[in-house]
Amino acid sequence: MFTKLEFRKREANRRELPPFAVYALGFVVIVLSVALMFSVVVSGKAAPKLAGLAAEKLEASGVENPVTAVLLNFRSYDTLLEIAVLLIVAIAVLPARSSNAAGVAHFCSADKQDVLNPVLAALLRWLVPLAILVGGYLLWTGAYSPGGAFQAGAVIAGAGVALSLAGRHEFLWHTTAARIVINLGLFVFIAVALSNALLTGTTLQYPVDYAGMLILVVEIAATVSIAAILLLLFTELKAMVDAPREGRQ
Amino acid sequence: MTQDLLYNATGIALFGIGVFGAIVAAHIIRKLIALNIMGIGVFMVLLATARHGEITDPVPHAMVLTGIVVAVAGTALCLWLTLRIRLLDDVNEGDPQR
Structure with a gap:
């Protein structure tokens, strides 16, 4: 017999990942973030086509x-x-x-x-x-x-x-x-x-x-x-x- | 440019933290918070890409505004489902075979 709190703790522990999986995931996430950052920096900025369109038609929008x-x-x-x-x-x-x-x-x-x-x-x-x-x-x-x-x-x-x-x-x-x-x-x-x-x-x-x-x-x-x-x-x-x-x- | 870079880097870092948390966290509420952090990261990147020097692109801003409202609705629905799961857990609690 264990209390409700212990029961919850056991449940939570059972679902936790093993340590090596956590480290591996951390590594993957860091690589992913660096790759995303790299892609943002390298790709630069596309020409703001929609911004121009929106500014052009603003008169017709009523606001x-x-x-x-x-x-x-x-x-x-x-x-x-x-x-x-x-x-x-x-x-x-x-x-x-x-x-x-x-x-x-x-x-x-x-x-x-x-x-x-x-x-x-x-x-x-x-x-x-x-x-x-x-x-x-x-x-x-x-x-x-x-x-x-x-x-x-x-x-x-x-x-x-x-x-x-x-x-x-x-x-x-x-x-x-x-x-x-x-x-x-x-x-x-x-x-x-x-x-x-x-x-x-x-x-x-x-x-x-x-x-x-x-x-x-x-x-x-x-x-x-x-x-x-x-x-x-x-x-x-x-x-x-x-x-x-x-x-x- | 540095400001844009800072916004992008922060947004991507938040996204990474969110992905990590959503997979590692055992508790549903923690997963939900991690998913929200992930969403905020995406919003920040969108806002940073909306800036083009002098002019600001209103389309990503409108998308972020829509996204925030949908995120709130989704979070509320997830919280409701979490409470339902808790409720069913309480009903089954006496059963150790689960």
Whole structure:
């Protein structure tokens, strides 16, 4: 009989590589790294063909920041699929609870009985609105300088993580409201692409006059969804770790 | 040029450390961290190659931005799977024949 910890240790030791294999692998990795470094130095730089193209067509993209132009206009297909990847992971991690019990409701509930540490409460009162404001700024500034939907979503999700860690707020991901928020980004993106297809005949090639506005609409919806999905990933994984053993079957 | 070289060298070193760690580490979470370090190395090399003197190529930047988000999603999925494996391990723990 051995304890759980010893059991884990034995399991871990059994999977470890023998020393000579570790040294051999270290040697192979060093050779690989040197070869990669050599290839980077020797090959030099190819002519920046795509950079020139992107700069040339920047006028037609509706935004002034070339990275945003590539992300949401020239290669918006990538961004569409990327939001779909996030949504798929969110669905995988989402707990299989029935959604009809809660119905449409606020998906963030505050348990009033739990009294917060006053310092923590004051910090949250300042930090959360500030993070949302910074997120909005990052979203808006993405059109002109570094920033955009993903950066904004990450900052807003950070505010949610702070709320979640403080322990007073619980995010109810099985409510309809939460599901709408999670899906919003992908669905708005697809709606824009489809309506564009009906009106102009091309799915993701925006008309020059409306490109800026369409990009902003897509980015706002994407920001909301990205923030919600990142927060969902955090809170659900945390709930899985925190849950008592017997209830986790 | 030296700055580019520094970025490339750091990126490649991180990639090497990640490859080594992902194979050698016994624990799944350590493997996951090593894979993430590997990815960061690739991102650094991509960012370094995006610089062409005066002009910056926006395409690798957009790729890195997309890559970061996909890496976060992949890491979350791996963590979830790790927790599921832990859970099944706990169920089977009493069985020494495993």
